[in-house]
Amino acid sequence: MSKKADMVEVALKGRLGEFSLDVAFTAAGGGVTAIFGRSGSGKTSVLRAIAGLERFEGRVVVAGKVWQDESQFVPPHRRAVGYVFQEASLFAHLSVRKNLTFGARRTRDGVDKANLDRTIDLLGLGPLLHRDTGNLSGGERQRVAMGRAILSRPKILLMDEPLSGLDQAAKNAILPFVEALHASLGIPVLFVSHDMGEVERLADDIVVLENGHVASAGPLRKVLVDRSLGFATERDATAILSGNVIAYDESDGIAELDLGGQRIYMAMDETPEIGTRRRLRIEASDVSLTRATAADSTILNRLDVTILGIETSGRAHVAVLLALGTGSESAFVASVSKRSALRLELRVGERLTAQVKSVSLATSYRRPNRA
Numbered sequence: 001m002s003k004k005a006d007m008v009e010v011a012l013k014g015r016l017g018e019f020s021l022d023v024a025f026t027a028a029g030g031g032v033t034a035i036f037g038r039s040g041s042g043k044t045s046v047l048r049a050i051a052g053l054e055r056f057e058g059r060v061v062v063a064g065k066v067w068q069d070e071s072q073f074v075p076p077h078r079r080a081v082g083y084v085f086q087e088a089s090l091f092a093h094l095s096v097r098k099n100l101t102f103g104a105r106r107t108r109d110g111v112d113k114a115n116l117d118r119t120i121d122l123l124g125l126g127p128l129l130h131r132d133t134g135n136l137s138g139g140e141r142q143r144v145a146m147g148r149a150i151l152s153r154p155k156i157l158l159m160d161e162p163l164s165g166l167d168q169a170a171k172n173a174i175l176p177f178v179e180a181l182h183a184s185l186g187i188p189v190l191f192v193s194h195d196m197g198e199v200e201r202l203a204d205d206i207v208v209l210e211n212g213h214v215a216s217a218g219p220l221r222k223v224l225v226d227r228s229l230g231f232a233t234e235r236d237a238t239a240i241l242s243g244n245v246i247a248y249d250e251s252d253g254i255a256e257l258d259l260g261g262q263r264i265y266m267a268m269d270e271t272p273e274i275g276t277r278r279r280l281r282i283e284a285s286d287v288s289l290t291r292a293t294a295a296d297s298t299i300l301n302r303l304d305v306t307i308l309g310i311e312t313s314g315r316a317h318v319a320v321l322l323a324l325g326t327g328s329e330s331a332f333v334a335s336v337s338k339r340s341a342l343r344l345e346l347r348v349g350e351r352l353t354a355q356v357k358s359v360s361l362a363t364s365y366r367r368p369n370r371a
């Protein structure tokens with residue numbers, strides 16, 4: 001975990017017209033925290049309040065500096081915030097390079113060449129530097145906006161649905177850049193989204209907002225399988241687990257990972273470093289359950305699991321919550337038909353075998369410490 005001094009502490013209470021906000025959460029210093037919730041749940045208001053653009057009662061502390069409490073309110077221009085909006089607002093009359101250096105110039109030290117080069121490299125901006133911003137694609141504009149935000153040397157990066165204006169192809173193209181950015185930034189990132197797919201890919205932690213309140217907050221891997229929240233019973237439920245790479249077979253591209261003492265095998269296009277920790281994604285619809293001890297099957301992954309809970313998921317299915325082994329912290333979900341669940345007489349507490357058809361990497365990069 002990050003040092004306390006790097007953490008973000010937010011406790012805000014107040015009204016905006018009819019809307020009342022009452023939230024309190026902390027976010028880690030070096031990771032990505034998703035602020036997730038329906039439209040109108042208060043996500044943007046929370047970000048704006050952290051930036052000092054909205055005023056509620058309460059407390060905002062970033063990297064050990066109090067930006068707001070009972071006795072003070074640091075004005076927005078004195079808060080070291082990098083803010084990336086849904087629509088990148090670039091300076092139309094300036095080139096990409098000038099847009100990037102504009103943010104940096106506002107800092108006391110001006111443009112740090114090494115930092116600029118690193119940012120250009122990280123976000124793949126080299127080929128765009130001399131372009132006018134007027135004819136960039138939506139994804140390119142967002143990459144420039146992110147670059148500009150981090151070159152202002154913020155103590156926190158606030159991203160408000162930065163991908164939501166992009167079509168799926170543009171999203172897929174930009175996500176690896178966003179991931180790389182997050183991985184290398186050592187500052188907290190708050191990422192507003194209502195798209196769980198994005199959140200699964202980018203976030204370590206999540207704050208779920210409902211009607212201006214925190215419905216749940218914590219590590220993403222826990223919240224996704226928290227029975228009180230309902231993510232697990234959605235038809236496209238997904239779980240995030242982390243495992244250590246222990247072997248890689250160059251001949252067929254299959255990596256072997258240790259997952260709480262059990263082995264999991266997955267295809268990886270790039271040779272992984274042995275010993276590194278990777279985030280894995282398992283979709284509930286790819287998991288089936290069996291009591292058979294051995295299987296003559298094309299499925300590589302068979303895991304010993306214990307049933308933690310069985311919840312209705314739509315008319316014809318149940319979500320079976322599973323713990324690895326006899327109850328480790330790692331949990332995932334199997335979506336099975338009600339009919340099969342009844343036929344097999346599945347019971348909470350029972351140990352059986354989960355067959356996992358497909359495991360994928362939740363992120364395409366490697367997080368050094370926090371998988």
Ligand SMILES: Nc1ncnc2c1ncn2[C@@H]1O[C@H](COP(=O)(O)OP(=O)(O)OP(=O)(O)O)[C@@H](O)[C@H]1O
Pocket residue numbers: 016017018019037038039040041042043044045046194
């Ligand atoms: N200045 C304002 N005056 C009155 N009501 C406001 C104001 N700003 C926001 N609201 C209301 O506060 C609620 C929360 O808005 P907010 O933009 O924070 O939600 P959100 O979760 O970011 O939504 P979305 O995903 O649609 O952007 C909404 O009902 C909105 O209409």
